[in-house]
Structures are given as C-alpha cells and as structure tokens.
Amino acid sequence: MRDTLRRLLRQRKAAVGGTLLLGFLLVALVGPWFVMDPTELMGQPHQPPSSAHWFGTTGQGQDVLAQTVVGARETLAIGFAVGALVTLVGALVGITAGYLGRRVDDALTLTTNIFLVIPGLPLAIVLGAYLPSGPFRMVVVLTFAGWAWNARVFRAEALSLRGRDFVAAAVVAGESHLRIITRELLPNMASLVASSFIGNTLYAVGAQVGLEFLGLGDVGSVTWGTNLYWAGNDAALLTRSWWIFVPTGICIALVGFSLTLLSSAIDELTNPSLRAPPKAPSAAVVHAVASPEQEAATPGALLSVRELSIEYMTQAGPSRVVDQVSLDIAPGEVFGLAGESGSGKSTLGSALLRLLPSSAAITHGRILFDGTDVTALSPEALRAFRWSRVSMVFQSAMSALNPVLTLGEQFHDTLAAHGGNSRASSYARARELLSMVGLKPELVDAWPHQLSGGMRQRVGIALALALEPRLVVMDEPTTALDVVVQKELLQRVVELKERLGFAVLFITHDLPLLLALADRVGILQAGKLVEVDTAQRLRTDARHPYTRLLLSSFPHLGAADAPTPSPDVLEQATSALKPPLAASPGGRR
Template sequence: MVAFSAAALTSVIALAIGVSSGYFGGRTDEILMTVTNIMLVFPQLPLLIILAAFLGNVGPFVIAVILRLTSWPWGARVMRAQTLSIRRKEFVIAGGRRSGAVEHLDRPGVEPAAEDWLASAPLAQAERRGRRPPRRGCIMSAPLLSCRDVSVDYIVGGGTARACNRVALDIHPAETVGLAGESGCGKSTLAFAITRMHNAPALISEGQILYEGRDVLAMTPAELRASRWAETAMVFQSAISALNPVITIGEQICDVILAHRPVTRDEAWSRGEELLSMVGIARARMSAYPHQLSGGMRQRVVIAISLALRPRLIVMDEPTTALDVVVEREIMDELAQLKWKYGFAILFISHDLALMGEICDRIGIMYAGNLVELGAAAEVLENPRHPYTQGLVGSFPSIHGPRTRLHGIPGSPVNLLDLPQGCNFQDRCPARIAACARVAPHLLPAGLGHEAACHLVTPPQEARA
C-alpha cells in the first residue's frame, strides 16, 4: 500500500510539473526545470534516511510522502520531453491555428485566405513528404531569387575548372528547393555564388543572380553587406567552424542584429534570447561558448542566427551532415515549424534524397557542374528521367516489399580540368547513345514542371533531323 501510494503521488506531481513545463515553455519551463535539476542533485536514499531520522517514529503515510518528495524529478523530465514532442506535431499546430490558440501567422507572399489550407494536418503531413500541390504565393508567384546561366570557374595552375556551368534556377517565395548530387558536383559552389562569398581562385565568370529583380553580382560592398543576413542568410555545413570559438553565443547573435538594426545592446540581447527559445535552447545558453554546446545545439544556434533579421531566403549547405539521425529529425521538424510560421524560402543542399523528399517542394540534381534534372520532389524521386538521378534514387534500399539487388553508379566523377566532348556523364551511363559523345544535352522539358538534360528524354536536333 505504501509503494502504491508513493507511486501514485509521484506520478501526479511528475505529470503536473512535466506537462506544465513542456506546454508553457519560456520562463515557466526555466523555473520548473531548475527546481527539478536541483532535486536531482540530492541522492534519494541518503535523503530518505535523513528525513526519516529527523522526523523520528514515522508511519507508512509519512514514508509515502517522503518517497513522493524525492522521486518525482525523473518522471517530470520524461513528461516534459513527451510534451515537447507532442506539442510539435502537425495536428497540434493545425488544431491550435483553427481554434485561435496560436497567433495569426504573417507569411510573406501567402494570402491570409490560404492559411487554413496550409495548416491543415493532412497537407502538413504531405508537405513533410514533398508530395503536395503547389502552394499559393509560392510556385505561382514571381521568383524571389533567379539564377540565370550562372557559371563559376576555379582558376588553377593546370587550367580552369568550371564548377558551375550555366546553371538556371528559380526559387519562389516560401518555397523549399533541394539540390542533390555527389561531392564536387557544384552544389556548395552555387550556394556561395548566390551569397557572393567566393574568394580567389573562384570566379563567377558569367550569368546573373537576381534577388527580387536586383542583380546580386552588381551590388556594391555596402549594398551586399546590407543584403546579407537581412535578405539572404546562410547556414553553413559545419556549425563549429561557422561559430567563433572565443566569443559567447549571445555576443555572436547580437553582432548580427546590431550591424543591421538601430537597437540598443539590451534589445539585441533580448532578441537573441527569443531566438534561442525559438529553436529549443534555454535562454541561459546566451552566455555559453560554442565548445560548451553539443553538435545539435550548435546547429540550432546557427539556424537562430540565420533567422535573426527575418530574411526571406535561407541557404542551407548540408546543415545536418555531422548529426545523428535523431538530432537531424528534431532539427528538421523545428525548421519546418519555423518555415510555416515565418514563410521564408529555403535552398536546401544535401546528399540525402530521402530527407529532401520529406521537406522540399522541388529537387534539382547536379552532376559535374551541370543541373541535369529539376522538378517536383515526388516526380523526381518516383519518376527520375536522367540516368544519373535514376542511379541515385536506386541506391536507396526499400524498407517494404521483397529484397532487391542495389546497383551503384559505375566509374568515378569526371575531371573538371579535362571534360569530355558531349555529355559529362557518358562514361558512367549504362544507356548512352552515339549522340552523347558529340552533343552536350541541355535542360529541356520532360513533363509537366519536370526538366531533364538527357538525349534519351530530349533527342538532339541532329537526331531529330
């Protein structure tokens, strides 16, 4: 009876504290978790013996009370974690929006009438899988960013290596576009070109990069400084390299805010605390240094910095590569919630096609500096038209159905200093034809909203003649 009473009372206290902490968050969460952590410091059995000795001759009820007062912290932490997990589910977010429990969301480029359509639970699930219809204010609007035949060369002693070759890509407001391909295909080179972060020996040799109609490549240093972080932000591949190791997290966030906004340092610090809370980090971590945070927390800090000035476009260069799958899932879920709330567009660069299928509206595939396929996420993954894309998609094992033999892509990537005539993929392509050795394919329509650069899909003019 004593054990049952103690367990029941402990569960009630743990449930009340854990759920309250996880649901209300903010200051309530900090206070309750501080008390919980203090209680966890005291060893339970010695504390029980000391209290029993202090109270003298105790009965079963007092023992139950002592057990209750010393056993609830572990349960409270578990309940808080479960509450946080459920609180971030799409059906909770959608239900809160429909009932008015969540404040009105201001999505740039999205009409208020479309808000319920965006927030509905089935479509939220579809958004995570990349299998939903184009969103109003996204695909149908004018491009937020337009790359027009952008080429990037690396000038080296042995010649010129073209890392991006006349890449044409549009990103619309509130859209998520994924770029995939093997290492060295030009994904990160294009990302650095969009933000004009290249240094020698890299050279943007041709093309235009238009942000809301303004040519980024023609901006003055002052205009470029004003545009970075405020209009276009970047999340780098390695958070530990992106953060300054000798400056606190708070100082680094404040530097971004103070450089672009006429606010006091106290106001910038308060904004930094809000940003950390937004990505699931305690406000007290503002005083921490990067090495004091885990890999997942550092990545959240970099995302928080990218959101500091509410940019309309965030370029994410393999943001989850160094993280385990559990932390990766948590970060991507938080990023999806932030995107739904603030309506920014994302250029998401990764090797993980499965992850792209969950979060991206469209997916582009790059090979040897060329954009070889582009289309809706579901279309590219379920009906790939370029042999290279087919090889990438076919390298992922299925968790359902019978076991099938997986086939890798033979050969090695081409040498950018010694490109072949015709198609760059010809030596590795199992379906090459004679035209592949003579004519370089161009990105042409291969279906509704689907483009591919392959002679098997779009025969060259000489073959049609």
C-alpha cells in the same frame, strides 16, 4: 622531396633569397684566400676607398675589404651552427613534452617557461664570464638563450599531431616513444623544422653581431660583430669614416634579407593559403556576356538563377565547377539541391551571397533576387543584402560559431552590424530566437563548446533568422548529426518556415532526406543541373539516368520508389560521368 625543392626554386622569393645567401657562403668559404691579412696594418688610418684599398682602411690602418670578407666566415659559421642547435634542442624538448604529456610535459614546460622569463642579455653575460673565449662560447651562449621559444612552438604542433590516427597506429604496432618522436612526428613537421632553422639562423646572426658589438665576444677575432666593435672604438662615426662600418652593415642586412625571403618562401610552399591565388576572371565579365533573356526573373519567383557559370582559376588553368545552371525558388518554397561531392552544390550556394573565394568568379549568367541583380551589387549594397535578405546556415556549426565569444555576443555582433542595436536589445532578441529554435533562453550566456552538435546547429539557424531573411541557404546542416537529432532539427526548420514564411535552399548529398523535406529537388552532376522536379515525381518517375542512379544507391527508399536501373541506364549514367567530375580547389562542392 625533389618536387618540393623544384617548386621552391621556381618561387621568386626563394630564388632571390637563395642566390644572395649562396653568394655570401661562397665569399665566406673561398674569399679569405683572395684578400689581404685582415689583422695586418696595410695603410694609413681612416683612409677612404681607393684603388689600393677598395673599401678603405680602419682606424688602425687595416684593410676594410679583408675584414669584411674574412669576418663572414666565422659569423655565418656560428649563425648556422646556432640555428641548427636551437632548432634541434627546441624540437626535441617541445615534441617530447607535447607527445608524452603529464609529468614529463609539466617538467619540460616549467623549464621552458623559466628560460623564457630570464632576460637574454644578462644570461649571455653570465654564461660568457665562465666559458673560454672563442666561437664555442658564442655557440653555447646563443643556443642556451634561444631554444625555449622553439620548444613552445614544437610542443603546440606535437599536441595537435599526437591524437592523429597514424600516431595511434604506431603505438599499437609497438613502436617506442623515441621512434614515434623521430620517425612519426618529426617528419610531419618538416616545414616547421625548415622555417624554424631559417628563423633561428637569422636570430643567431643578429644576436651574435649585437653581443660582439657590445664587447661580449672575442674582440681579437675577425667577425662582422667585432668589425663594428672596433669601428665604434675608433670613433668612425665621429670622424665620418663611414666606409669602416657601412660594408659590414650592408652585409648583415643582406644576409638577414635573404634569410627572411627564404623563410617566407618556405611558409608559402607549405601553406597554400598564404600563396597569392591565380587571378580569377574579372566579375565584370558577367555583364559583358549576359544574354537579353537573362535580364528578367521568372514572374512570382523569389530567386531566379539564369545560366550561371562559375570558374576557379588553378595552376593548370580555369576549372568550371558550375556550368550554365538555371533555377527558380518561389517564396516559402523548400528547394533541395542534391548531388555527389564535387558536383558544385556548395559553390552555387556560396555564389548566391557572393561568398566565393578570390580564385573563383562568376563568368556567365545572373542571380536575380526579388528583382535585385546580386552579381551587380556594390560592396556596400552587398553588405546590406547579406543576412537581411539572404542568410546562410553553414555545414560545420562549431567552425561557424566563434569559440571565444558567448552566444549573446555573437547575436549582438550580427544585429549591430545591420542596425546599431544596443547590447540589451540584441540579448533580448537572442533569447527570443533561441526559444524559437527550441533552446533555453538562458543559453545566451553559454559558450559554443558547452553545447552539443545539434544545439550548435540550432544556434546557427537562430543566427540565420536574426534579421528575418526571405531566403535561408542551408549547406549540409545535418551532415555531422545523428539520425534522431537530424529529424528534430528538420522538424524545427519546417515549423519555422511555416511560421515565418521564408524560403529554403537545402544543399545536401542525402537524396532521401530531400525527398522527404523539399517541395522540389534539383540534381547537380559535374556542375550541370540535369533534372528538376517535385519530390514525389522525382521519387517515382525520375527521367535522367544520373538521377535514377542516385536513387538506386539508397536501398531503403524501396524498390517501388527507385527501380533498379537496367544495364543500358547504368551505362548511360556511367558514361555521363566522364570526364571526371570537375572539383573545385580545396574540395569545395
């Protein structure tokens, strides 16, 4: 908690917003002791700012500065009280509905929806007519009218958390529902609670000022809303007495601005994807550091990677995840890339299509595809290059497929982006491709959730082949599949490769799988390509200690295939792993 607060204070948004809000809180707490009585008639009506009255006087002769300072106390007190109550009620109702489900969820959700469809202003007017005048009425009215939206937000979060293992463990341990809600679920929503409280406070201040300006508050009290109400009654705008309402308006705007900055800072702190990533090295560096030997591809190679280095920019500085890698892939070849998690496999595969995130950059080397320098392509040329010449099968088929589009529409989007195909021709091509990967053409009208994992992965392969690319990058496409489905899928890939003639870069941590599938296999360790050889020679005559260590970790390969490393080899391989593997941010390989 202390580290989180320290990081929050280092953020510029949080610093500016917090400073502004703290200033207003200090004014609200101690300011009334240093100003005049805001209700006493001190001077002439509509008197402009002067040395006697710094902010001028109202239409009744009251000091505007005193009214602005004193009005901050009740306005902010009601705002924070309503913000806390709306957050608390909304969180308890929403989490209870989401966690308990069934009849409780039905009843609470119905109640929430009823409150959401009732217009807020009429509800506030009705409630205000039956409650005694004063701050309590405003707190009750705004809480009653504002909790429902928060309940829906917290319910959605509770639905996503209730299936987690830590909740199941609490149930097995015999914890009560109340304890699970307050001790298990709520702490995991700390960031949501904080941002909701800030947002609800902003809502409360705005709604309170609006209702009081319309005369629905206690017009005898001194608040920012009643200041505006009396400014309107005194015809301040018509008499051009701008000083009566401008100070209050500026204060309301600054409080809203400070709360907005704090809410944004909390969102960025708790959601790293919203933060501006550290600036990566410019891609232009590639051309400045490339050596003359890197200019030419290997004769006959479809893909030539030359001395490629990739770095991620982190808060601690640059982290190199691919280090001087060189490799070639021939037309029609299956090239396997193996290594443990964090070795740089997926990062290298993404670099071939220039799919690296903004925090990463190619800092050295070349990627040459059939004579084309991929690292130098313009955005327009890169768009035409992707999928038509090099395509990709992603690891998670369910995430790669759009859940709200049918398969046919997803094929149409891919084909239309590269040639303006009509929907009819796209659907015809989709049926052909689905048949090609062993699926029924009728599935063109199916949704992704209606398919099994293996079927979704076949759809991913079909999409990758839609534009007849010459190279397909497969990033761990069989990780989530069982052994039988893996075998069927790989057989289909081999058949399609022989039929269509494309090359494959197969990325996986499953070395035995590559030894059975690939023509050649490259071994990545800590971003370095330590060995490349045919599958047969790698199986029986691996040279690098790290490769032999990987082989020995799969006993089912057999003793003859992977001799048990001697203590000297184990010591060399272990020492080669130090320092620890350079892992890219977010667990990318």
